[in-house]
Amino acid sequence: MKLTALTSTMAALALFTLTGTAAAQAPKPAPAPVTTTTTSDYTEQEDLAGDQVVKFTGDELGGGGGSPSGLIAVRKGPIRVPLIRPRLNFVSEMLKSVENL
Numbered sequence: 001m002k003l004t005a006l007t008s009t010m011a012a013l014a015l016f017t018l019t020g021t022a023a024a025q026a027p028k029p030a031p032a033p034v035t036t037t038t039t040s041d042y043t044e045q046e047d048l049a050g051d052q053v054v055k056f057t058g059d060e061l062g063g064g065g066g067s068p069s070g071l072i073a074v075r076k077g078p079i080r081v082p083l084i085r086p087r088l089n090f091v092s093e094m095l096k097s098v099e100n101l
Helices: 004-018 091-100
Strands: 031-038 042-047 054-055
Touching: none
Parallel strands: none
Antiparallel strands: 031 042, 042 054
């Protein structure tokens, strides 16, 4: 019993003393754009790394559906559609099929 308590205490102390704190990396500064092309339809920038950024103008999407927060409403629960639909006109179809007998 004492050995188990001693082992648990030592493991807990090792866990708390050997763990470090998490730190985020510093963000890299964005490289300066090398070339910029601007037309009436779009603006294109190419940076030192060879990445291209294209921004189109005049085709903005309205967001949020008019609400200032811009949240999207999600329905609660799934919509269940039955795979087998009941036949509502079963009696009339049955009478048509037995008329010729």
